[in-house]
Amino acid sequence: MPSDPSENGKTTPEKGAGTEPPRIGTDEWVAQVASRKRQTRGFSGWLAMRWERIPLGWRFGMVLSLLILIPLATNTQAFLDLLGISNNAFIVRTATRFLVFALLAIGLNVVVGYAGLLDLGYVAFYGIAGYLYAYLSSDFVRIGSLGIDGLHVPALLSIPLIIAVTAMVGWLIGTISLRLSGDYLAIVTLGFGQVFVQLVLTSTRVRVPWQDRPVNFTRGPNGINRLDDVTLFGYTFESTIQYYYLFLVLLVLVYIGVRHLNFSRVGRAWRSIREDELAAEVMGAPTGRLKILAFVIGAGIAALAGSVDAAWQGNVVPVPRYSVLTLINLYAMVVLGGIGSLTGVVIGAFIFTVLPEVLRSSAVAGVLFYGAGLIGLYFLLKPFKRYALILIGTVSSGFLLKFLVLTLLPGLHTGLPEPGSILNQAVQSWLVIPADYKLVGNVVTGLSALVLLLTILARQRPRLFYPLLGISIYMLAFSWETRLALEPSATRILIVGATLVVLMIVRPHGLLGKPEVRVV
Amino acid sequence: METFFSLLPQTLVNGLTLGSVYALIALGYSMVYGILKLLNFAHGDIYMIGAYLGYGVFIMFFTEQGALIPTALIIVLMLVVAMTGAGVISIVVERFAYRPLRYAPRIAPLISALGVSFILQNMVQITVSPRPLSYGSDTLIPRNAIFELGDLRIHASRLLVIGAAMIFMLFLTYFVRQTRLGRAMRAVSTDLDGAAMMGVDVNQVIVLTFFIGAALAGAGGVLVGIVFFSLRHTMGFLAGLKGFTAAVVGGIGSMPGAVLGGLLLGLAEAFTSVYLSATYKDVVAFVMLIFILLVKPSGLMGKPLLQKV
Amino acid sequence: MPLLEVNGVNLSFGGLRAIQNLSFEVEDQEIVSLIGPNGAGKSTALNVLTGIYPPDSGEIRYRGTSLLGLKPHAITALGVARTFQTLRVFLNLSVIENVMTGAYCHSHSSLLATALRLPSWRREEMRIRSLAEKNLAFFGDRLMGYRHDQPAYSLSYANRRRLEIARAMTTGATLLLLDEPAAGMNPNESAEMTELIGKLRDEAGYTILLIEHDMNVVGNISDRVIALDYGQKIAEGTFESVTSDPKVIEAYLGHQTGGEA
Structure with missing residues (x-):
């Protein structure tokens, strides 16, 4: 993915080939300290420089075409022989998981990276959307008295509905937690996420007034399975490859949309809130509403990913998919990639879906x-x-x-x-x-x-x-x-853990994040 | 109503037992947060390490022939080893995973802590065992060691947990209030840089804080093993979450708050298990957390932050 | 009708009475200075005016509209913008972005228009950008051209103060509350700032309420001076009359009795 330059970067006209570099110590010279520091030497520096010279659209196109080619290229005989495997199903599956996590991480990045709200309940939105999809698109909902024997709402209707409902939940949580700041917000949202998982696990025998027997709302840890596939305009997505391309389209749309938001009044206001909430408020940004908006957009993106993901997997299970483990994974992706940098977040998602899979094989x-x-x-x-x-x-x-x-x-x-x-x-x-x-x-x-x-x-x-x-x-x-x-299963998590610690120490602002200046 | 009252004392004891352990964990969370504003997510795993170190001592002195030394001595030894070991590991973690990040963005040490948590859990899984272990239900404290007070029957292990936790907390209070190092600790938690400029050795204080917090959690691990028998390498996760919750409910950064939060959480869980349903005890813990924070946004005993303009 | 009316405002923090029965008015196109020793309640008065601290009692009206109970952003949208004594620029945003954040309250692009970059969004973004550039140009070549895309943390102290003023101008306010704009500046820079504040009124038509310790700045541009001590207004009038008022001298120099220096 292309890196995020400050997009408003007009090339400064006075910086032609003939101009002298500024004299040491002058204002101009001081002003360029940051860019001079950023210049890297050696091969990687040269590569990064070449990459940044390519126009943004081209870079985007190159990465996109690479992503389009993955399922096709890995299915060629030469590639399969190289790895000694019989088919590329596993690779496509991992790639699709990467896309799902990239979507989720982008949503989380809106809340954490842009608005600076430490939301530890994010994964619950993903879960809520999954369960809503399960209710709307399977045989699970059966109400004898109404003659309902399973709901099968068309995806074109159900997915927007799920997004709307989940975003409403995001609005509610955002409104409630506006009273709290910083770490207290973190713990309340963490509590919210836990309540969701625990409720799903335990709501198997709930007594309701309108029925004699207790109702099983969630099937507990077993989850709900046999969900419908997504059908859009008469085309049904069935195989993982089909879902891969569906997720790719969604990722591109969300990526572009969020990127555009970031370079607009809303994005600027979010970032100013992260910098200094009081100053942002006094400069005319309604900070309360903007924070809730970040929650709502994050929840909406999680709902989009969650509902299509449920359709792809064909089932929903509370643990581990919607548990804190997934949340930790998502945070690792966002922070490792560089908080606030969309491209970094996508790269983080790539590393954290591919690395554990690669480590599965002990060779x-x-x-x-x-x-x-x-x-x-x-x-x-x-x-x-x-x-x-x-x-x-x-x-x-x-x-x-x-x-x-x-x-x-x-x-x-x-x-x-x-x-x-x-x-x-x-x-x-x-x-x-x-x-x-x-x-x-x-x-x-x-x-x-x-x-x-x-x-x-x-x-x-x-x-x-x-x-x-x-x-x-x-x-x-x-x-x-x-x-x-x-012991490959434990070792791979050990390595992931060690990677997290080492990377945070080497690059506390993530791979593509900009180091931030704070006044102490 | 009758059953309500007949179950009440027993539930109180259960709640206090659980609550003492939560309080021990919460104290470590709260102390570290008070000083570094760091949410130490690896703290639950330190507690787990404590339980496993206690197990190490346990199997060393409990061979097939029976106990090699008196049981009381074994328990003391388990506590000492667990507390020291957990403390040392916690110091190592601080030195290598947190100290390089002291001036990094707030979220970086958080992620580093998660990494440490992964490492500790999986190190134990690989080098000890992925299967649950047990102190044995009857070996340390016989099953019939029960005190009877009217209708109330209290097992000695529960008294041990509550008593030990209380002793640790009293000792901690004395330490923080009355000693020179305790004063340094309070100074650093008020203003780290200011204390450093006034000649307090900040690193020493931080190391000490991590050591004490981890030692308390390690003791908690052993005590939990004695009452509830079972140990797993993943046990630190939920316990850490509960300890964290307790610390926040009480007002994170406040030590009496951590104890209060721990006891409240333990009682709430015990009462839910008895009067509602054991399946809902975790839900209740977190609902309570959300409710308390919404009513009192800085916890029960936390001080609200003043914003300077 | 005066632009700003403050009438009998009181505010206390616990037992400390930060502002006591404060009343004053600011007319359109006027430059009014608030002076007083440290801790006299000048900045607190500004915080009350911008809605950061709600007053305990009293009335504040801007163009006849009461500001009581309004959130700070709503007050800014009405036309009262401020700068901070302890600089609060958004350090990690670029210079131009810092100024553009000020335009939030008078821009309206919907989320959809933004995500899709519809022409309406483009027009508005262009308008905001050119407004920001125009406001930065107000400071001469200090914040021009190559500076726009640099992060605000690369600016010098004096330039950050200018940036804050540009940001406040971009909110579209007519009343600017400047909290010690010349603090920490050398005499040259203060003189330049004085001239600039004059220009803000004469050329751009702003009304200015100023807090300043530098009496050269105050004396050179103020139409009227209000002196505060212990949260109370102790004198009001021209610079000369206020600075020669015995109460003001006492407030600054302490109570002088014969013999003691």
Whole structure:
């Protein structure tokens, strides 16, 4: 996706080829500090510069055509052979999930990024829309006395209705929580989200005055299934690929719409509220109404995503889809991408839907683990000579240790029963792996985290740092081979967690977010 | 009506037990928030770590032959190890995940805290066990250790929880009110930069706050294990949410508020379980939260913020 | 009818009586200065006028319309805009965006028109932008051209004060309440600001209520001066008469009795 330049950027006429750069210390020079700081060097800087020179429309078109091509390109024989899979259903599914999450993240970005309201109940809007769609488009609603045996409202009618109702709920929540500010708003909305999930889970035997038997409103944790597909103008969306393109169209429309809003009076007012609410109010912006508006628009976008998503999945289940886990995921996407930056948010959604899926396969996870480790180390240890020295030193010490163990304590090293891929075998060739590797691995995994943190603390003292670094590399490789690679489900979340912490420390304002200036 | 009164004392005891644990967790939330304005979402997982450390001590001294040392000593040892361990881990978390972000946008440490929460949970899942563990229902405190007061029957474990929590809270109050470090803590929570300029070692105070908060949560983890038996690596999530809720209901940043909020939440849950339905206890907790905040937007004992123009 | 009428306004914070029985009027096209020592209630008076603090009693009328009970944004929409003593520009917005935010109360594009960029939206956006550019041009080359797209945090202190005035002008107000516009400026810049305030009235037709400590600024442009102390009006009149009023001198210098300095 293209990056967000300040769109009002008229190219300044006086900045021609012939003009001199401003003299150091003059007003003009001071004024350009920010842009000078932004200039990056090296290959990535060059790439970013080239990318930004392409006109906005072209950039948009390039990314869009890439997204259009994904389901087609991944279905070619050459691509399938490359990955050694029989069909691309999984890839298309993941890509569609990405689009759903991108939509949701854009909606969340309106509330959190633009208006600066910490809304932790956002995922409930997604859930409400899902359940409303389930009621309106399945056999679930049965009222014998009225002769209703399942509602099947056409999508063209039901989806706008769902959006309207959910937006009304957003309006209500927004109005109620206007009394609160900052963190209190966060906790009340979190409470709202929890109440939604808990009500869905527990409203299975509700006594109502108009019936003798208790009514099952939600089917609890089982959720409601067999929902209708979306039918628009006689065309029914059935397969995931069809939904993929439907979501793509919706994403493009919402992206453009929200982008336009951002560069208008409403967007400016939102951002001014985020900067200084009182000043915004005094400058004529009705801050109360604008905050509610942000809630309503966010809820509306969540409802759009939620209803079509329910149709695509064919069912609704409260946990984990509408639970806090999804909310955490969405926040991670928005913050990682760069709060307030639409493109960043979409990239964040991409990373956080694709990364966990990629990490599902322990072979791929291994390649990523060691690859990221090697690259990270390179940047930590530049120049190359030092880098190579550390790596070679660590590996050869590993071989030496193994040789000593094999000669002095034969029988200690047994190796793993299933060594795994070539990469795993290569790493294991310089590790001592005892018979009860599981227990030792548990201990080493815990300790390696500790040693790694110690290493970080010691980075100013070379005499301590380099040996510790070697030890942590050895221990990390050991714990990966003996424990982490064997528990992919927990490991992938571990990696996601570590990614979050590291990225926040390296770039607290996200990948594409602008660092903000605050007066303390 | 008769059943109402006959169940009342028992419900009160249950509510206070649960409430004491919530209060212990809430205190950590509130103290950290008071000083750094940080919602430490990893706090619930610190509580979980405490419970698991207690479990480590438990299996070390409870072999198949029975207890190696007196049970009371085991419980004390479990508490000590859990509190120290949780405190140390919390200090490490602060040093590596929060301190680099102290002047970052407000939401960055929040996300970092979520990352820490993922890491702690899954480290435990990988290195200990993904299955639930148990302190054993009968091993630490025998099932028949019951005090009877008229109709009221209180199991010793509940008395232990309430008593231990009260001792910790009294100690904390003394510490914050009467000691030099406690005074430094209050100064930092009023104005971090101002305190730093007046010569208070802010980092030391923050580390101390994290340590104390985590130690209380760790103790809470062990106490919960003793009363309700079961431990899971995911137990920190809901408990953390409840502790957070309690802290906010009481007025986040206020220590007496955290205790009050915890006890209220525990009582509300106990009463809902008995008089309404156990399935609605979580709903009630959050409805109560929303209601209280709407009536008193800064919590029961929180001070409303003054806006300077 | 005066443009602004303040009649018997009282405001207290707890036991502190911040404003006591304050009454004054501002005529159309007039420049009135509020002076007084620190803590006299000048800024509080401005906060009451703009609806940030609702007064305990009294009446405030602008062009005959009561401002009591109105939210600050509604008061701004009626035509009373202000600047802040402690600068409150939107630091992370660009200079031109800062000024354009002021136009919110007199722009009307619907959400649909905005999302679809209909011609009506385009026309309005053009109008707001040219209004903002015009108002920035009022400050000469200080905030011109290349400055427009820079973030406001890159501006100097004096330029931020100018930016705040431009932002207040863009709200379409006729009464500007300027809270210490020359604070923190060097003598050159203060002189320039004095001239500018005069221009705001003479060329652009604004009415100005000014809070200022710099007596050079006050003396040079004020038609009328009102002195406050402990929330009460202690003197009103021309600059000369007010500054020579014994009560005003006492307020600034303290009670002087013979022998003690």
